[in-house]
Amino acid sequence: MNILDKIVIDKRKEVDLKKRLIPVWQLEASVLFERPCNSLATLLKTSKTGIIAEHKRRSPSKSVINQKVSVAEVAEGYSNAGVCGMSVLTDGKYFGGSLDDLLLARASVNTPLLRKEFIIDEYQLIEAKAHGADVILLIAAILNRNEISTLSKLAKDLGLDVLLEVHNEEELHKSIMPTLDMLGVNNRNLKTFDVTIETSKKLSALIPDEFVKVSESGISAIEPIKELQEYGYQGFLIGENFMKTENPGQSAYEFIKALEK
Numbered sequence: 001m002n003i004l005d006k007i008v009i010d011k012r013k014e015v016d017l018k019k020r021l022i023p024v025w026q027l028e029a030s031v032l033f034e035r036p037c038n039s040l041a042t043l044l045k046t047s048k049t050g051i052i053a054e055h056k057r058r059s060p061s062k063s064v065i066n067q068k069v070s071v072a073e074v075a076e077g078y079s080n081a082g083v084c085g086m087s088v089l090t091d092g093k094y095f096g097g098s099l100d101d102l103l104l105a106r107a108s109v110n111t112p113l114l115r116k117e118f119i120i121d122e123y124q125l126i127e128a129k130a131h132g133a134d135v136i137l138l139i140a141a142i143l144n145r146n147e148i149s150t151l152s153k154l155a156k157d158l159g160l161d162v163l164l165e166v167h168n169e170e171e172l173h174k175s176i177m178p179t180l181d182m183l184g185v186n187n188r189n190l191k192t193f194d195v196t197i198e199t200s201k202k203l204s205a206l207i208p209d210e211f212v213k214v215s216e217s218g219i220s221a222i223e224p225i226k227e228l229q230e231y232g233y234q235g236f237l238i239g240e241n242f243m244k245t246e247n248p249g250q251s252a253y254e255f256i257k258a259l260e261k
């Protein structure tokens with residue numbers, strides 16, 4: 001069994017347990033407040049740099065990335081660096097994240113926040129909203145067309161932007177629908193961990209113009225971004241390259257400055 005199948009099995013159990021502990025109406029009570037927030041898709045369209053910086057303590061492919069910095073510190077650093085958005089990993093078992101991380105990032109900054117999670121159930125969307133997310137990720141590799149449709153519609157109803165992630169042509173074809181805002185191409189194959197930005201280049205022409213194109217994973221230099229901009233990409237999701245340093249905010253700042261030149 002590949003890692004993605006394992007993650008999804010664990011996630012199913014986790015969500016079923018949580019639903020019994022915290023009923024959805026209880027979560028919904030925290031959703032009532034409306035916070036003014038810029039849409040990530042809009043920001044990416046007008047930005048020269050388009051960086052979405054991620055908070056990521058560890059991953060199945062790199063066991064330890066950074067266990068030292070606090071999420072509030074990272075959020076403030078990223079925000080001061082001028083990122084368009086911040087991605088917060090909330091999976092605990094495989095990525096060492098939590099919903100508390102999302103909440104603390106929310107309390108620290110006004111930057112659009114993406115809940116980076118393996119979403120398989122509507123319950124997780126209410127959770128995302130209740131913990132301050134502005135954007136949710138849907139992963140085509142673990143969802144069928146019907147699920148993508150139901151989940152993205154509910155996300156829109158909750159006022160959340162939707163980033164849909166694909167890593168091949170088949171996933172892209174099955175997923176295109178008007179309830180998505182951004183199309184992310186993951187350069188890392190989540191089944192094999194192989195990384196190549198050729199994946200983003202290959203799929204770019206197949207993504208209709210109405211979706212903002214985001215290239216995800218394995219980006220650690222300015223050059224590949226410049227190349228990908230030529231292919232129409234306006235968003236770049238970067239985790240490890242910033243998080244592996246002692247001061248992720250400072251690293252993001254220097255990276256963005258260099259990209260602006």
Ligand SMILES: O=P(O)(O)OC[C@@H](O)[C@@H](O)c1c[nH]c2ccccc12
Pocket residue numbers: 054056116117139165186216217218219237238239240241
């Ligand atoms: O750390 P990187 O290589 O810069 O990658 C960031 C991000 O793209 C990656 O964490 C990611 C992309 N899609 C995901 C889905 C689930 C978990 C994690 C991810």
